[in-house]
Amino acid sequence: MNADNGRCPNEELAVGWALRALEPDDEHALRAHLPGCALCQETVRSTEQVTALLGGSVPQEDPPARLRQKVLDTVARTPQEAYEPLPFRLGSALSETPDRPVEIVERSRPRRTTALVAAAVMLVLAAAVGVLGWQVSRLDGQQQAQSQLLTVLGDPAMHRTVLRETDGQEVAVLLSTPGSAAVMPLGLRPNNSTAQTYVVWGLSTGTPIALSSFDVTGATAQLLAWNSAAAQHQKFAISLEPGRSLPAKPTDVIASGEVTS
Amino acid sequence: MVADAPVPPARSAPTDADLVRRVTGGDQAAFAELYDRYCRQAYSLARRVCVDPEFAEDVVQEAFLALWRTPGRFDPERGGFATWLLTLVHHRAVDAVRREAVRRKRTVPGADEVAERLTPPGPGADDEALVGLVGGQVREALGRLTDEQREVITLAYFGGYTQCEVSALTGLPLGTVKSRTFAGIRRLRGMLSSLLGDGDGTEVRTGVQR
Numbered sequence: 001m002n003a004d005n006g007r008c009p010n011e012e013l014a015v016g017w018a019l020r021a022l023e024p025d026d027e028h029a030l031r032a033h034l035p036g037c038a039l040c041q042e043t044v045r046s047t048e049q050v051t052a053l054l055g056g057s058v059p060q061e062d063p064p065a066r067l068r069q070k071v072l073d074t075v076a077r078t079p080q081e082a083y084e085p086l087p088f089r090l091g092s093a094l095s096e097t098p099d100r101p102v103e104i105v106e107r108s109r110p111r112r113t114t115a116l117v118a119a120a121v122m123l124v125l126a127a128a129v130g131v132l133g134w135q136v137s138r139l140d141g142q143q144q145a146q147s148q149l150l151t152v153l154g155d156p157a158m159h160r161t162v163l164r165e166t167d168g169q170e171v172a173v174l175l176s177t178p179g180s181a182a183v184m185p186l187g188l189r190p191n192n193s194t195a196q197t198y199v200v201w202g203l204s205t206g207t208p209i210a211l212s213s214f215d216v217t218g219a220t221a222q223l224l225a226w227n228s229a230a231a232q233h234q235k236f237a238i239s240l241e242p243g244r245s246l247p248a249k250p251t252d253v254i255a256s257g258e259v260t261s
Numbered sequence: 262m263v264a265d266a267p268v269p270p271a272r273s274a275p276t277d278a279d280l281v282r283r284v285t286g287g288d289q290a291a292f293a294e295l296y297d298r299y300c301r302q303a304y305s306l307a308r309r310v311c312v313d314p315e316f317a318e319d320v321v322q323e324a325f326l327a328l329w330r331t332p333g334r335f336d337p338e339r340g341g342f343a344t345w346l347l348t349l350v351h352h353r354a355v356d357a358v359r360r361e362a363v364r365r366k367r368t369v370p371g372a373d374e375v376a377e378r379l380t381p382p383g384p385g386a387d388d389e390a391l392v393g394l395v396g397g398q399v400r401e402a403l404g405r406l407t408d409e410q411r412e413v414i415t416l417a418y419f420g421g422y423t424q425c426e427v428s429a430l431t432g433l434p435l436g437t438v439k440s441r442t443f444a445g446i447r448r449l450r451g452m453l454s455s456l457l458g459d460g461d462g463t464e465v466r467t468g469v470q471r
Binding site: 011012013016018019020021023046047048049050052053054055056057058060061063064068071072075076078079080081160173182184186218220 | 297400457
């Protein structure tokens with residue numbers, strides 16, 4: 001829906017789309033929105049112009065000479081495909097995947113809380129400290145949390161697991177390494193952190209095993225207490241549990257997924 | 262033809278759009294000409310995002326093959342060919358980085374570049390990510406963004422991080438990442454307007470001379 005002032009509430013998403021930086025749920029939402037919004041189509045187009053300038057301004061380096069022959073040889077044996085332009089203009093990268101149907105119905109998705117309160121991060125961290133016994137100063141708790149997240153994201157052995165509801169809606173991404181993990185809530189509702197906890201379950205051994213717990217206070221990634229045994233699992237699930245301790249069995253599995261990368 | 266036939270004058274050189282039209286008709290020579298014009302820019306961008314040279318090569322090959330298969334996806338009315346191709350290369354590079362994150366980081370000979378990509382945002386960290394940038398005007402424009410705007414844009418564009426990951430890396434709320442990115446791109450567009458086609462399909466100059 002477009003506002004009358006020449007701007008669209010989705011313009012920030014359109015910029016993120018052009019940067020290829022959207023999470024799956026935002027990407028879905030914008031894919032559904034773009035065909036009907038000339039303003040966002042223009043935002044994507046003009047953003048791509050800017051990013052192409054950035055991309056063209058990096059230090060220039062010749063590709064290996066063999067690449068030219070490889071590309072030309074491949075082209076010589078690759079048939080061209082018929083292409084019918086869509087009846088609307090889209091980002092070039094979007095239209096490069098014709099096999100993915102363009103959704104024209106907006107998906108409903110949970111409201112996402114985006115507020116980050118430093119104190120909330122410190123609370124999560126304090127919980128982690130309790131479990132793992134880390135020596136963490138509360139004074140620089142936020143920095144410590146960021147540093148831990150960077151450790152997870154920067155670990156070459158990081159795995160990514162998209163956790164989906166049964167209808168396919170992504171609700172969280174689990175990032176895990178043998179020694180640390182974090183969960184990024186995409187569509188999880190904030191829980192009552194005095195009476196409930198989200199629990200991460202490992203599903204690779206037949207019987208669900210409670211691995212770790214976390215609270216959702218916004219859209220910010222939450223560190224998990226984690227160990228190498230937890231990292232052995234290839235399938236994970238999350239549930240919302242009454243109480244604050246890890247139960248023996250999940251009561252209400254919200255989403256699950258397998259390690260994808 | 263006379264023996265000393267002159268080199269064809271520059272104005273007879275086919276435009277990118279001409280060449281793409283010929284590619285649509287299966288003209289491999291026209292395709293090779295486009296490759297020669299843009300392989301350097303494409304590879305350099307892929308190299309910047311992927312770090313690993315082999316992944317960068319794969320990305321360039323994928324992008325040019327996509328051009329060959331369906332050249333009709335390039336719409337000259339929508340913008341220049343360089344913009345279209347570099348966008349394609351960027352998106353493929355980001356996809357490759359995400360798909361192959363584990364292997365990619367393991368095969369990088371020196372960890373320096375990876376470390377640079379993963380430098381915790383802080384004073385000066387984003388400046389470091391821009392050290393390699395050439396193209397005075399683009400660099401200057403980036404330099405005139407606020408540190409915060411530059412940080413979120415470089416992490417997303419050059420780092421290949423999603424906005425959620427940028428949020429985690431910077432400790433900023435996701436909404437702030439989105440709004441800063443939007444504001445930064447809008448400012449860049451304003452500052453670089455002289456380099457941009459004005460929506461009339463004019464070729465965007467990418468800072469690399471042909």
